[in-house]
Amino acid sequence: MTQYLLSTFVVEGKGPGGPQTPEEMQTFMSNVIALEEEMEDAGAFVFGGALHSADTSTVLVATDEGVITTDGPFVESKEHIGGFYIINAVDLDEALDWAKKVTVAINNPIEVRPFQATGKVADNMPEA
Numbered sequence: 001m002t003q004y005l006l007s008t009f010v011v012e013g014k015g016p017g018g019p020q021t022p023e024e025m026q027t028f029m030s031n032v033i034a035l036e037e038e039m040e041d042a043g044a045f046v047f048g049g050a051l052h053s054a055d056t057s058t059v060l061v062a063t064d065e066g067v068i069t070t071d072g073p074f075v076e077s078k079e080h081i082g083g084f085y086i087i088n089a090v091d092l093d094e095a096l097d098w099a100k101k102v103t104v105a106i107n108n109p110i111e112v113r114p115f116q117a118t119g120k121v122a123d124n125m126p127e128a
Contacts, residue, residue, distance in 0.1 A: 004095040010082030054080035
């Protein structure tokens with residue numbers, strides 16, 4: 001099995017990242033919880049999390065003079081990573097099937113990328 005990163009994006013002023021009624025928030029959370037339970041039951045779920053807004057980020061850059069620290073985000077954009085899932089999937093098609101379910105549940109874009117299986121990181125990754 002390969003591990004995939006499903007990056008969830010928040011578009012400023014749209015969807016769950018914006019103002020919601022209590023009923024909308026309850027529906028959103030019910031959808032996410034049901035999807036995560038489905039992932040766990042299928043053995044696909046490895047780890048996931050939601051992030052605070054992009055304006056809470058801090059950016060560090062290595063230079064010849066040392067490390068410079070600035071307020072984030074790193075990229076000025078209206079779209080930011082809002083959270084992520086790490087999943088196990090047999091292949092890209094299976095990962096895309098999970099991503100389709102995620103984008104429907106959260107009503108925001110998803111980016112799917114496989115992890116590289118090389119070097120020390122791969123040696124320390126749990127067996128799928």
